[in-house]
Amino acid sequence: MAEDSRRKLAAIVVADVAGYSRLMGEDDAGTLASLRAHRAELVDPLVAAHGGRTVKTMGDGLLMEFPSVVDAVNCALAIQHGMAERNSNLASPNAIRFRIGIHLGDVIVEGDDIFGDGVNIASRIEALAVAGGIALSDDAYRQVRDRSDVAWADGGEHALKNIARPVTIWRWSVGEDRTPSPGPKKPAAEKPPPDRASIAVLPFDNMSGDPEQAYFADGITEDIITELSKVSGLTVIARNSTFVYKAKAARIQDVAADLGVAHVVEGSVRKAGSKVRITAQLIDGATGGHLWAERYDRELADIFAVQDDVTGKIVEALSKSLIAPGPTPAPRHEPAVPEAYDCVLRGREQYRLFTPEGNRAADGLYSRAIALDPAYAAGYAGLAMVRMHDWFAGEPDALDKAYELAQKASELDPALPLVHEALGNIRLFRREYEEATASIERWIELEPGSADAYANLAGLLHFTGEPEKVAPLIDKATGLNPFFPFYYTLYCGQAYLMMGRYDEALEALRRAATRNEDALPAQLYLAACHGLRGEDKPAQDALARVFRLHPGFSVKWLKTYFPYRREEDTARLLAGLEVAGFSA
Structure with a gap:
């Protein structure tokens, strides 16, 4: 590190203008003049009033820092409410709307500038905010959740580019809440208790002494999840949400609260030759108390019997009062x-x-x-x-x-x-x-109880000409898989595009592309969506990314691997791509 560099903890705020390329394409001089006025008359005074400073401007973006997350959030809320008032007499397409991301993290200070993962995370989070909204990292949210009248919506866990660990975000946008109270602050409304017939199976620990055997412990865990998912009336959290906790020390009550379940299963697997030892415990998510536990020492040939016994004992423990009798799988x-x-x-x-x-x-x-x-x-x-x-x-x-x-x-x-x-x-x-x-x-x-089954049906129905059914199925899937993969959001964006709801499509597709920039479908539909909205430059940029990911992209390739049942759906996709500069 340079001699004049130092580290510190700061609340980092990143803001940019939603649809900036389109606004500049339509009226560059007017857009710049409006942006300067918003900054001078609203943003800069609010930043100073809340004890922050603007580190630098970046085209349509701002990087700010505050000594306190509470001050940073209050400033961001004031900016978004102020922008809503200033835009109230403008047609929506002409309004300048900010997206704001906030993170509490370590930064490197060099002169007047700041660098480091803290800045990178705030920047990535900003891209996950809606226009006119704010996104917080979990680190920032913990500082304000009991100090604000704002109701933050859980935005799930996101894998951010060039950031080693997934980051949970929390969202808010103008119009969702924030009615100031003149009296003492009321306690935040408690989350409703989880359905008692709900369960999460944490990754079983690999106790074999050989990291190469981790696949076996993971496989046992997944098969138990699958067997529990067959039980009618039982809500079972999907594998890729529970595997977030793999090899992490986590308090069971916190895990249960994060995943919204009443019960948690944890265990371990030790495999040596043809011998297997499996332990499993069913735990009450609210108290951390054990409801059932068992240890099995078996031959590998008996592994299915062990899994069936574990599943059966869990169902037996829950079915006494929680699960109505259903068909036997x-x-x-x-x-x-x-x-x-x-x-x-x-x-x-x-x-x-x-x-x-x-x-x-x-x-x-x-x-x-x-x-x-x-x-x-x-x-x-x-x-x-x-x-x-x-x-x-x-x-x-x-x-x-x-x-x-x-x-x-x-x-x-x-x-x-x-x-x-x-x-x-x-x-x-x-x-x-x-x-x-x-x-x-x-x-x-x-x-x-399989989240992926509902998501698969959603993706299929988008291609078969029933896009209006996609969002409800994805809602069902995300309920079972809170840390859902990027393609759940992608399916919603594809469906909204085919329904002609381009604003909603763009928001969903942007979120999908932010979480996985190398996903060809996300860039492809982004290009088409920008094209259908008449946004030439963003459409061309997204199409350029498509060709970088797949230089052989062609109409023939698209029609082969995008199996639309209705010709008008393929035509709509191609029409958007043509605006982006794609030709047959």
Whole structure:
């Protein structure tokens, strides 16, 4: 570090103008004059009044710092309310609206400037705020949650570019609340208690002494989640929300509150050769008290019996007063060779890397599972998904091979949810729309607590011409998966675009692209959405990113891999891309 540099803790505020490129394209001189006036008459006086300073301006953006998060938030609220008043007589497309992000973090001070992760996080968070709104990091939120009349909405966890750990954000926008009270501040309204028939299964600890065995503990955890998700009336938090807590020391009551559940399962796995030791505990999320605990010392061949017993004991403990009797899930088909199950777990881990290398490794592992046990449906279903990704990578015959494998898996075990996940996705790209829908709906019947099943149905219905059904399904999915992946938001953006609701589409697509800038569909639909809104420059920028991600992008490629049932949907997408500069 330079000699004149020092570190300090600060509340960092980043603001920029929503739709700045469009505003400048329509009236650059007027936009600059308005922005200068807003700063001189509103923003700068408020920053000074709240004890902050403007570090620098960056085109349409501002970087500010405050010694207190409370002062930073109060200043941001005052700015957004002031901007709403100043814009009240303007047509919405002509109004200047700020997005503001706030983070409490460590910064490096050099002269009058500040740098470091604290600034980077605030900048990334700002992009997740809505126009006219504010987004806080969890670190900032903890400083103000009991010191403000504002009701902050939980915006979920986000993976931010170049930031090592995911960041939880909290959102507010003008019109949502903030009625100042002249009397003593009322206590914040308590969150409603969670549904008692709700549960989260934390990643089981790998106690094998070998980090390479982590896949096995993860696989056991995921299979228990899947089995619990089959129980009607039980809300089960999805894998990628509970796996946020992997290898982290977390207080059970905090985990339960974060995930909105009444009960938590935790445990451990020790695997040595053909021997397995599994411990599992069911814990009350409010008190941290144990409701049930068990330890199993078994042979690897008995692993399914252990999982079924764990699931059964949990359901038994909850069903006495919480879960109404429902249909008994179909029994699982166990592999004849225990090693085949091990190969499937390792194949699943490799497949989820979503890389060419991971796909090749998964291919070998799933193929090995089938060779060991030709009647093991999970091996065929997993290999079917690998073949579908081979098709995405440009192998023209791979989709037919994927379909054959999925059909074989269905013959062997029609009650396996993965079978219907594979069949539904493959049938969509084969343009077998009714059959694809039936497969995903069957997946939901078999696993009614699966967030991914509802999200898959949402994505499918967007392509089959029913975009109005997408948002309710994504709401259901996010309820089961609070730390949901970026594509949940992407599906909403795609659906809004096909419904002609371009403002809502743009907000959703921006959030999806911010969380995963290398996701080709997010950039593609962003380009089309900006084009349909008549925003040439942002549309062209997004299309340039599309070609950087996929230099061979073409109309033929789009029509192959974007299986719209209605011609008008494909035409709408292409119309937006044409404004961005794309030609057939």
